[in-house]
Amino acid sequence: MKRDVLNSPRLTELKKRRQKAILNKILISFACLAVIFFFLVYLSRLSSLQVGGIEVSGNKVVDTQSITDTVQKEIAGKYLWLFPKSDILIYPEGNIKNNLQNKFTRLKNISLFVGNDKVLKITVDERTPSYIWCGAEPQTRATGAIRASAPEENCYFMDAGGYIFDVAPYFSGEVYFKFYGTAGMGAYFSKQNFQQLVSFMDILVSLGLKPVALYKTADGDMQIFLSGINSAGTSPKILLRADADLKIVAENLQAALDTEPLLSKFKNNYSKLQYIDLRFRNKVYDKFQ
Numbered sequence: 248m249k250r251d252v253l254n255s256p257r258l259t260e261l262k263k264r265r266q267k268a269i270l271n272k273i274l275i276s277f278a279c280l281a282v283i284f285f286f287l288v289y290l291s292r293l294s295s296l297q298v299g300g301i302e303v304s305g306n307k308v309v310d311t312q313s314i315t316d317t318v319q320k321e322i323a324g325k326y327l328w329l330f331p332k333s334d335i336l337i338y339p340e341g342n343i344k345n346n347l348q349n350k351f352t353r354l355k356n357i358s359l360f361v362g363n364d365k366v367l368k369i370t371v372d373e374r375t376p377s378y379i380w381c382g383a384e385p386q387t388r389a390t391g392a393i394r395a396s397a398p399e400e401n402c403y404f405m406d407a408g409g410y411i412f413d414v415a416p417y418f419s420g421e422v423y424f425k426f427y428g429t430a431g432m433g434a435y436f437s438k439q440n441f442q443q444l445v446s447f448m449d450i451l452v453s454l455g456l457k458p459v460a461l462y463k464t465a466d467g468d469m470q471i472f473l474s475g476i477n478s479a480g481t482s483p484k485i486l487l488r489a490d491a492d493l494k495i496v497a498e499n500l501q502a503a504l505d506t507e508p509l510l511s512k513f514k515n516n517y518s519k520l521q522y523i524d525l526r527f528r529n530k531v532y533d534k535f536q
Contacts, residue, residue: 291330297365340359352374354373357370381425382401384427443493458474459474484522485500
């Protein structure tokens, strides 16, 4: 009797009506979503919402037209084959920044802004050369001499933070301090302790020394080459351990240079200096020819 009530024509009809109502709601929802979707597609294609031009400022070395061409390629396509990337509301800001920095490693900071005139304004900040990186190891390593100018070397500019960013031309003389060691374009040279290395170079200068190049060997130890060629035909150098506390090393070196016998040897026989070895804690070793 109960099963007959549940399967009565009246209840069956109510179930059909309920299912039909649910289906209609689903169809209406899909229809509304479709209308909204295509309305958004229509809006995204309005000429009043398209990037009307590109302006570049702040660049001094990187070519303006090259930057503009790169940006135009980024906003030329469409999202999902429907929404134009040139829409000022959805243009690919992140991709533009990434592509510009990958293509032009000299660019450090990039900001984008669309003004009321619909012009995409791109402001860039270029890296300033402070040093040069000239490869994994000195090409003159076999002779033990670092030449101030070596036309056969392929060198790259580095900024004050040790970032290698652009090809450097040949310089005659000691124009830039040189770094050697495993690195490469678009990478940092010894990022973890680069500022400590630079500070140590400044200390050497204050002690009357003239460092011109630093070579970080494969095992991480460092050789700092001083200006000039000694009587043996090699460059005098300072030897450091990779894990050295450069503050303590600098104090030990200063104490040694102010104390005999190194004080006299350094003053009277600098042209015969081969190396000063600072690799041993609280000890300073030197060798003169």
